[in-house]
């Protein structure tokens with residue numbers, strides 16, 4: 405006999421969204437994100453809002469997609485609460501460097517949420533802003549500074565959840581071009597290292613199929629700075 409949650413692994417998240425229980429959602433997002441911070445809180449809040457507006461639920465099969473425009477903390481709140489993740493191909497990353505995202509149905513019908521004036525976050529806690537500069541940007545704070553920042557961030561995160569959406573977000577109905585469903589590609593074997601590679605990523609070297617690392621050719625990398633081309 406299966407409990408309901410075994411059939412729907414996202415049941416707890418869906419129930420919390422329906423009940424407007426953002427605190428619960430924030431606790432859940434911490435499991436993925438590793439800490440509580442205002443921008444992941446905004447991601448959680450934005451995600452819950454768009455899911456309610458579009459009336460969708462996600463089973464991670466690309467029936468709904470999240471188009472994120474940044475890879476900062478905001479996007480982790482979006483991933484876990486929308487269920488559109490890096491691994492299930494329902495997360496689309498546009499390297500715009502904006503704290504914004506769109507949740508869209510396959511039809512292209514979507515809702516875009518962007519943050520109004522990020523500065524507001526610093527005004528809400530000048531002490532946290534100062535510690536952020538010291539601990540995160542300059543990587544120089546003491547253990548006590550880190551602990552204090554963790555505590556302030558947590559308080560700030562949960563207080564952000566209580567703000568009216570319209571005070572922190574611009575929310576717009578949009579129509580977007582949703583990419584096609586992820587294709588399933590054949591695998592080929594690298595003739596140098598012997599590992600399998602998804603076919604379109606195979607390269608040819610000396611007339612043989614090889615993987616990108618064995619080819620020595622350039623590749624794309626998504627890291628903290630966004631997408632860049634790595635040339636070796």
Ligand SMILES: [Zn+2]
Pocket residue numbers: 437439440441443444477
């Ligand atoms: Zn964070």
Ligand SMILES: [Zn+2]
Pocket residue numbers: 594595596597598599614615616617618
């Ligand atoms: Zn190889």
